[in-house]
Every structure is written in structure tokens, then in C-alpha cells.
Amino acid sequence: MKKFFGLLLALCMLLSSVAFAETAEAPALQQELVVLFTSDVHCGVANGFGYAGLAAVRDTLASQGKHIVLVDNGDSIQGEPMGTLTTGEANIKLMNAVGYDIATIGNHEFDYGMARFLELAGMAEFPYVSCNFVKDGVTVFDPYVIKEFDGVKVAFVGISTPKTITSSAPKYFQDENGNFIYGFCQDESGEALYTAVQTAIDAAIAEGAAYVIGLAHLGNEAECQPWTYADVIANTTGMDALLDGHSHDTDQVEMLNKNGETVLRSACGTKMEGIGYLTIGTDGTLASGVYMWPNEVAAPDLFNIENDVAAAVAAATSELDEKLKEVVAKTAVDLTINDPVAVDENGKPIRIIRNAETNLGDLCADAYRAMSGADVAVVNGGGIRKTISAGDITLNDILLVHPFGNAMCVIEVTGQEIMDALEFSVRSMPGEFGGFLQVSGMTFEIHTYIESPIEMDEAKMFVGVKEGAPRRVQNLLIGGEPVDPEKIYTLASHNYKIKDMGDGYTHFADNKILQDEVMIDNQVLINYIVNELGGVVGEDYADPYGQGRIVAVPEAPAAE
Numbered sequence: 001m002k003k004f005f006g007l008l009l010a011l012c013m014l015l016s017s018v019a020f021a022e023t024a025e026a027p028a029l030q031q032e033l034v035v036l037f038t039s040d041v042h043c044g045v046a047n048g049f050g051y052a053g054l055a056a057v058r059d060t061l062a063s064q065g066k067h068i069v070l071v072d073n074g075d076s077i078q079g080e081p082m083g084t085l086t087t088g089e090a091n092i093k094l095m096n097a098v099g100y101d102i103a104t105i106g107n108h109e110f111d112y113g114m115a116r117f118l119e120l121a122g123m124a125e126f127p128y129v130s131c132n133f134v135k136d137g138v139t140v141f142d143p144y145v146i147k148e149f150d151g152v153k154v155a156f157v158g159i160s161t162p163k164t165i166t167s168s169a170p171k172y173f174q175d176e177n178g179n180f181i182y183g184f185c186q187d188e189s190g191e192a193l194y195t196a197v198q199t200a201i202d203a204a205i206a207e208g209a210a211y212v213i214g215l216a217h218l219g220n221e222a223e224c225q226p227w228t229y230a231d232v233i234a235n236t237t238g239m240d241a242l243l244d245g246h247s248h249d250t251d252q253v254e255m256l257n258k259n260g261e262t263v264l265r266s267a268c269g270t271k272m273e274g275i276g277y278l279t280i281g282t283d284g285t286l287a288s289g290v291y292m293w294p295n296e297v298a299a300p301d302l303f304n305i306e307n308d309v310a311a312a313v314a315a316a317t318s319e320l321d322e323k324l325k326e327v328v329a330k331t332a333v334d335l336t337i338n339d340p341v342a343v344d345e346n347g348k349p350i351r352i353i354r355n356a357e358t359n360l361g362d363l364c365a366d367a368y369r370a371m372s373g374a375d376v377a378v379v380n381g382g383g384i385r386k387t388i389s390a391g392d393i394t395l396n397d398i399l400l401v402h403p404f405g406n407a408m409c410v411i412e413v414t415g416q417e418i419m420d421a422l423e424f425s426v427r428s429m430p431g432e433f434g435g436f437l438q439v440s441g442m443t444f445e446i447h448t449y450i451e452s453p454i455e456m457d458e459a460k461m462f463v464g465v466k467e468g469a470p471r472r473v474q475n476l477l478i479g480g481e482p483v484d485p486e487k488i489y490t491l492a493s494h495n496y497k498i499k500d501m502g503d504g505y506t507h508f509a510d511n512k513i514l515q516d517e518v519m520i521d522n523q524v525l526i527n528y529i530v531n532e533l534g535g536v537v538g539e540d541y542a543d544p545y546g547q548g549r550i551v552a553v554p555e556a557p558a559a560e
Helices: 002-014 050-063 081-086 089-098 114-123 191-206 229-234 308-324 359-372 395-401 415-425 521-532
Strands: 019-022 033-038 067-072 102-104 144-149 152-160 211-217 241-244 252-256 262-267 274-280 285-292 327-331 338-343 349-351 376-380 391-394 408-414 437-440 442-447 454-456 462-465 473-478 488-494 513-515 550-553
Touching (some): 050 067, 050 308, 067 152, 081 089, 081 308, 081 395, 089 114, 089 308, 102 211, 144 191, 152 191, 191 211, 191 229, 229 252, 241 274, 252 285, 262 285, 327 521, 359 437, 359 488, 359 521, 376 415, 391 395, 395 521, 408 415, 415 473, 415 488, 437 442
Parallel strands (some): 033 067, 067 102, 152 211, 241 262, 376 488, 442 550
Antiparallel strands (some): 033 274, 144 152, 274 285, 327 391, 338 349, 408 488, 408 513, 442 473, 454 462
């Protein structure tokens, strides 16, 4: 098996992009060091290479006489039913079984609450590191870990995206009085984050580290500026490479740091489609890339991989299988989060749920409105995660659509608050925003040629709309009638959006709650399909682009 995997890795390497850099007067390793990394696994432990394949790759490289370090860059414990039904515990146990050496924190590590994540971190047989996750200004975990190989010290610095404050539930980072006691060194300029990273790098070098590797969950998304990987590299010195996650890309980049020195940045995608690697040669040469798994059939299934990790994955998944296979409804049409036609340069579907209406977005929003009896309903696109193909709908399908375990709430809102929330929703268009709202009970236009008038604080929480500035959202109708800014409406969504200020929505924090966490989101969707639609999603939802509730207007109308 090890010989076979050696050949397989050679093939997989041809499918990856590789970057190179050399360090001046690099201390000599007697054997090559390979840092294997995963990121954004999102409970996909049996997808792609799978954890069993990851263990096989690690063992194969070790058998070739290489030093191996295995790390994870966050968002591991959430995203599929295994995480939801065990609140992350099954995933931590599997990471222990694989034998991870170090992990850093992604924003979704907190999706089960702060207390639960800290409990899970205590279960981990590996350390979490983060130089910028702080409580009352003090780091919660060690900023870095140093490992020594052949007398050469290598530091691994953890870096967590400050976007976590809004992409997880802000409530999780507050005390009982609503004061933020946890944070991620977020500010409008990015300087607080850069300082935290630089401080950790300097401390590691002072401790004798010859190489400094960033283990980051930062990504490349515009909405994460000024906290992207490029922002951090450009504003720090002393880091040799940054292994990254969050944006699910596989880009291999060389860029210059603050002193004009080359830094490698490597990412490996999501759900075990790739295993990232960074090598440090005996001559001090650094190289990064990704072993990609391009097949639909996962490696553990295709090659019948048998190892201790395969057995652990099988045990963890078998307990859930029977319940997840239960058919709860049917759909006559494909319900999508992606553009049904367009693909990216790699031939992969283009996700549109975060910047456009889709039929699955309509269905999820309709479910909230119907099951609550509210005037309108909103669901953030980032909380709708999986396309459902025509045919049987299983419990697993529903849990994959809504994997976060949020609960339905209903509040009183003014028309003005709805207008402001929608304006915040479309602030990033045409770019993606996890807080983009799929809607029910209303229709509107988005005039994307108008610059967003939204004002935010340093954590990218909503502050207001610039007074007198033109708005992107126009012609808003509620129940077929023009919105009345002074009127009180009822709005349904979930606790993440309404109570926890998820995605930065401060709009509803003080509103009167009429229904408080009355039903889990996946049950809302099941009940709507079964009880209101007769168990079948039909032709009303046939158009993948939705029912025309959200209309983008990319150019200013011609003057009459």
C-alpha cells in the first residue's frame, strides 16, 4: 500500500501548483521536512482523500524517511450531520485518531458556542494555536508552537480571521451584559492583527526558530479585508510561508512581505479534495503545493484503504447512517445554491446563493414565513449550504442544507429596519456575502451600479446608512404593497440572525421577540415541505433563479 501511495502522490503532485523559495544561510536539516495540512474539512471526513487517505499519505511519506508534521487550519468540526448531531465531538475524536500535531481556529469552530468549543479543545490530543484570539486582551491559546527536527527549530504561528466576530454568532463572544470579552484583534486598519502576528513571529524567532510557518484561517475574500492572507503577509516580516484556509481556494502564491522578501502562501480547498504540503529541503529550499483528488469516488472507497483511521471513520459514520437515510419528503425539481449553467475556470459550479436569488433560497425563506405566520422572512445565504437534486429528500439532505442547528425566531420590525437590513445584505454585490438575504413575502431591486452607502464599525458590524446617500435597494414591496418605513411588520428568521447579530446584523438586537427559538431550522424546512406542500416540492420552485423576488439592476436606467 505504501509503494502504491508513493506512485499516487507523484501523480497527484502533477495536478497541483508548486511554488519555490530559498532562505539565505538556511540551517541544515538531515532529512526533508514535510508539513501536511488540511483546511475547511467541514466534517467531510470520508470525501476526497478522506481522513483514511490522509493517514495513508502521511505514513507513506514518513516511510520514505521524511520528517512529517500534520496540521489543520480550521473549520473542521462543522458542516455535515456528523458535526451537527454530536456538536463537533465525533470530529475531534477522528482528528485524534488521525494524529494531528497542531490546529488553528476557523470561524466555524465556534458554531456550537464558546463553552462547547473550549470543551472540544480540551478533548483534542493536539494543541490549538492562535496569536490573535484573545479574551480581555490575553491570548486564549498559545500564539505558536515550536517543533525541532535535526536540531532545527520550526515555529507554527496560528492566525484566525477577525471576520469570525460576525461570521460566527457575535453573542458567543460577549458576556451576559452584551459586552465583547473575546476578540480577534479586529480593527478597521488591520494594524491590530498585523501587530499580533508580528509579535508572535518575533517571539518565536527570539526563541530560536529558524523557520516560521503561519497556520492561518484568513482567505482571500474581499469582504475579509483588511484581514486577508495578502494583507497579513504584506504587513509583517519574518514568516517564511503561510498555510491558509477559509476561502476554500487552492491558490499557490508567492508574494513579498513588508521587507520585500518572498513568502509562500498555500491553500488546499475544502472537504478533503486536497492535501496541502510545504516542504523544507536539506538545502533550505521551501516548496508548497497541493495533492489534489479529482475523482468523485473518495480515495478510501476506490482503493479500499484499511488502516486504523478508516476503522475509526467507519465506526463514527455507521451510527448515523440509518437515521440520515430516512426519506422525509420529495422534490420534483433540482433545488440549487449554484448557477445551473455557468462554471468557473476549473469547471466547477459557481455558487450564487450568497449574491443572488435561487429556488432553494426561496424555499428556505418561505419555510420560515409559513411555519411562523410572519409577514416576511429572511435567511442568510451563507446558512444554505447544499443543493438538493430532484427525487427523494432524506434527513441527511435537510441537515446538509441547514447544518448549523439555528432556531426560528419572530420579531417586530419597522419597515425602515427591513430597508436597512436589505441594504446591508447587498453591500458586497456583485461579490459574495454570507449574510446576503434570501427573502419571502417581499420583492425588491438591487441597483448595483450605486456605491453601497453602508457604514460599519471595525468588526464590520452594521452601524448605519450614510445620510442622504442613494440606496442600492429600491422599489421594495411587502405583501405586494410599497414598504411603509413607519409600519410595524413581523419578521421571521433564526437566532443567529435575530438574536446573535450573525454576519454583523445589529439591526434586530433590541427588537421585541414574539417567538423565541421555537423550532430548529432543519425541522422548519421539513415541516414546510411535508405540511404545507404535501410532501413534495413542485413546479412553483422550478426556476433555479427563483421567483423574481430579487432583481439586480446593473446599470442606471436611461433618462426619460
